């Protein structure tokens with residue numbers, strides 16, 4: 376019975392353990408190791424992104440046999456492009472502020488952050504030889520300005536560690552469990568079975584699918600009974616119903632504010648800072664923040680409106696007084712040219728389409744109603760949101776594995792014993808600023824620590 380079970384597995388193992396096989400010279404060692412390795416993976420980690428690499432690093436300290444499976448030809452593809460290639464790996468704002476950037480689900484992370492937060496993460500990387508810098512907005516980057524250094528700090532030690540086998544170009548298709556609901560391993564796309572009593576799922580979300588995260592983890596977990604909160608693209612540019620004049624595409628506005636209005640015209644948020652224009656809508660830092668607030672509503676078909684205030688530092692009364700003065704001082708100029716008094720040249724076509732005044736009217740002929748129109752244009756340019764841009768442009772996924780089904784102290788599934796779920800796969804997302812990577816690293820840390828806590 377034993378031989379029957381073991382032999383086919385040996386051949387499966389031969390297929391997946393090429394790296395190990397090269398190392399061994401004698402037949403005896405060869406077979407001993409095959410049997411030992413194959414029957415004794417202590418942990419399988421699926422996905423070698425930010426979370427998977429951290430989980431493997433932490434688990435490696437426990438001297439256990441670990442199999443890390445990555446479907447792409449390289450690990451950490453997304454990690455390497457984070458922060459525009461600079462990797463904003465965390466944020467040093469205090470916990471109570473940090474948590475607010477995760478929204479209402481931030482509570483789920485309290486346990487994880489009490490064990491492994493920004494201070495611990497920074498120490499972790501500095502000890503691995505990656506000096507860090509804290510920049511504007513408490514954002515943390517490697518001093519070198521290279522995300523590659525963060526990636527290398529993780530992968531180098533893993534590649535050197537004989538207890539860890541990294542399989543690249545290998546896709547996991549299914550999580551294998553007993554009928555009692557205990558994890559026993561994973562099945563690869565080519566039907567190979569890899570066994571372990573613990574599995575950490577770190578397959579990421581659906582954003583930037585070219586990096587490997589295509590949402591496969593959701594399906595695998597759904598098959599085991601997990602509920603998936605519908606994933607929608609977040610931290611993503613927005614498509615407006617209003618066309619964007621050609622002159623504006625790529626143009627950046629600074630120190631403006633965007634108010635977000637729901638279907639009933641109620642204000643649900645306001646963001647101050649920089650934004651830019653795309654061929655079919657708006658993008659840039661404050662638009663990404665807006666997208667996080669509205670993406671689910673937009674995908675549910677709700678009507679959302681943005682109000683752009685070009686002069687947020689001036690209230691309506693002050694701005695009106697300024698307008699009256701400047702209209703008088705420049706009475707002989709025509710409106711089309713005089714708009715330069717209040718706006719960058721690139722904004723003029725959009726401004727003119729927002730005010731129904733004859734373009735060549737002299738300023739000294741502008742009446743009170745028309746002045747109100749100009750005032751309104753400066754404080755309230757309206758954009759109706761058609762949709763968000765797609766997964767290729769979304770920095771994170773909103774939605775994922777229902778947090779109620781995961782133990783926040785361990786990241787273990789409440790449905791399948793021995794199965795852990797970490798990183799962007801969870802229904803957790805945050806603003807830009809280093810919060811999302813900290814979520815990935817902290818959840819991975821918790822899972823990897825819990826895996827062997829009872830051994």
Ligand SMILES: Cc1cc2nc3c(=O)[nH]c(=O)nc-3n(C[C@H](O)[C@H](O)[C@H](O)COP(=O)(O)OP(=O)(O)OC[C@H]3O[C@@H](n4cnc5c(N)ncnc54)[C@H](O)[C@@H]3O)c2cc1C
Nearest residue numbers: 422424425426446457458463547579587798799809811812
């Ligand atoms: C352009 C960009 C810039 C960003 N910049 C920042 C930033 O500066 N700071 C920040 O905090 N956050 C940033 N983020 C977000 C952050 O990168 C993610 O939240 C984080 O990488 C999530 O980590 P993860 O390990 O859960 O998933 P991922 O990093 O997506 O890793 C998942 C891994 O699983 C693998 N995988 C998937 N399915 C399978 C399968 N079936 N079998 C085997 N392997 C599989 C994938 O190939 C991938 O390698 C950025 C995101 C993008 C797209």
